[in-house]
Amino acid sequence: MMYAEAPISQRRARVGARHMLEVVASLTVLVVGALFLGVPSASASQPCTTNESNGHCYSTAFYSVSSPMWGGSATVESDALTAAHPSSGFVTNELWVGTDGTDFNEGDVSQEYWVEVGMISGVAAYGCTATSDRFFWFDHRPDGSYHCHDGANISLGGNYNVSVKWAGSDTWHVWEGSTEFSSTPNACCSYGLIAGVESMDNTDVEDGYDSVLKKEDTSGNWTNNWPGSVGGADAPATFTWAVTNQSFVPWENFHGGCCARRR
Amino acid sequence: MHRRKNQGLVALIALGVAVAAVAATTSAFGGGGRARLIVGAPASPTPSELAAIQQLVLKVATSQGDPSPTNISLIPTTRQVAERIDAGSGQGYANTPVYFVIAHGHFTAYNASVPPGAPLPTGTVLTLTIDPATNMITDAGLESTTPNLNAIGVPQRFRLSTSG
Numbered sequence: 514m515m516y517a518e519a520p521i522s523q524r525r526a527r528v529g530a531r532h533m534l535e536v537v538a539s540l541t542v543l544v545v546g547a548l549f550l551g552v553p554s555a556s557a558s559q560p561c562t563t564n565e566s567n568g569h570c571y572s573t574a575f576y577s578v579s580s581p582m583w584g585g586s587a588t589v590e591s592d593a594l595t596a597a598h599p600s601s602g603f604v605t606n607e608l609w610v611g612t613d614g615t616d617f618n619e620g621d622v623s624q625e626y627w628v629e630v631g632m633i634s635g636v637a638a639y640g641c642t643a644t645s646d647r648f649f650w651f652d653h654r655p656d657g658s659y660h661c662h663d664g665a666n667i668s669l670g671g672n673y674n675v676s677v678k679w680a681g682s683d684t685w686h687v688w689e690g691s692t693e694f695s696s697t698p699n700a701c702c703s704y705g706l707i708a709g710v711e712s713m714d715n716t717d718v719e720d721g722y723d724s725v726l727k728k729e730d731t732s733g734n735w736t737n738n739w740p741g742s743v744g745g746a747d748a749p750a751t752f753t754w755a756v757t758n759q760s761f762v763p764w765e766n767f768h769g770g771c772c773a774r775r776r
Numbered sequence: 777m778h779r780r781k782n783q784g785l786v787a788l789i790a791l792g793v794a795v796a797a798v799a800a801t802t803s804a805f806g807g808g809g810r811a812r813l814i815v816g817a818p819a820s821p822t823p824s825e826l827a828a829i830q831q832l833v834l835k836v837a838t839s840q841g842d843p844s845p846t847n848i849s850l851i852p853t854t855r856q857v858a859e860r861i862d863a864g865s866g867q868g869y870a871n872t873p874v875y876f877v878i879a880h881g882h883f884t885a886y887n888a889s890v891p892p893g894a895p896l897p898t899g900t901v902l903t904l905t906i907d908p909a910t911n912m913i914t915d916a917g918l919e920s921t922t923p924n925l926n927a928i929g930v931p932q933r934f935r936l937s938t939s940g
Binding site: 573605619636643654660663684692707 | 839859862863864865867868869885887888889890891892893894895896897899912913914915916917918919920921
């Protein structure tokens with residue numbers, strides 16, 4: 514089989530039914546509490562989802578292959594990108610590239626290593642504290658370390674190419690637009706690519722469009738599309754292919770009415 | 777004449793104290809040879825700047841599950857040097873002045889960006905690269921080993937009000 518199973522959609526379907534009653538019960542308690550206690554319903558951080566073990570919610574295209582790759586790239590764009598609690602959480606629109614054999618399938622998450630790059634609103638990781646909408650990149654390397662790096666400011670509505678490419682000598686090159694960084698030591702190769710949105714709070718807002726999905730084989734050839742990739746989202750985020758395997762709309766706007774759809 | 781002699785003596789004593797301080801610092805932090813003086817590094821923070829940095833470190837450590845980090849050091853350096861030594865590569869970073877801070881404890885990066893299904897990062901070494909002009913963190917690391925601090929600059933140990 515050329516492509517992996519669809520772990521994201523399978524997980525969501527599996528967990529979704531189980532949590533339906535819990536969600537309804539929780540919402541009932543919250544609404545009743547707000548009505549009787551006068552608590553502002555949107556003042557506190559609200560975990561994005563119970564579907565994911567880390568509590569974050571995603572709207573992503575996931576591409577996994579059995580042959581090694583040397584890199585991936587995408588053009589990310591956001592018309593709106595707002596973290597509900599920017600001093601303690603974030604919302605991103607980004608690209609993840611597996612490294613050191615990582616395919617991002619479930620079952621080996623403790624052995625997963627990657628480089629991620631894209632745009633962010635809010636606090637990135639555990640320290641990068643800029644508050645503007647900006648580039649960021651982050652890596653988890655086989656030595657067990659995690660590092661986040663804030664980058665230059667971005668403009669909403671701008672199209673930005675982000676890419677990660679194997680450079681040899683335990684090094685991956687990382688591009689935020691035309692600015693290049695390096696992740697090292699970080700071994701070859703990649704078996705999984707993910708693009709899209711990650712959010713920590715179900716009141717975050719993101720209105721994006723990710724396109725020009727590409728991958729690089731181990732001969733150094735870049736080709737368009739992620740054939741057989743799987744798209745999916747954790748509610749309240751949504752995922753819609755614009756062109757299957759080529760471009761998509763990752764979207765989260767729990768409040769509604771914030772951002773006029775542009776396409 | 778006497779005043780000139782006294783000034784010379786004071787300067788000599790000051791130099792001796794500075795050399796002793798550097799030597800003591802170097803031996804205290806050990807590893808990786810002598811501490812380097814980094815061209816472009818900022819001056820040591822003023823007491824008020826240090827207080828602000830301490831608050832920032834305490835806030836980050838607490839938010840990552842350890843309100844009592846220990847063995848904390850601050851190193852005036854540049855972003856390129858800090859990232860080259862701590863994060864593996866300084867490529868893409870200018871030699872802008874920064875404070876590099878390292879703290880030890882038991883941390884979980886509750887608000888780390890990770891791919892779907894991945895566990896949240898954990899580590900015993902927290903590193904923060906701080907822009908002295910804004911007191912904002914531009915880079916951060918969560919690791920299990922201490923980087924070669926002497927290669928980053930001259931470490932200065934400091935304590936948080938709640939740390940042991």
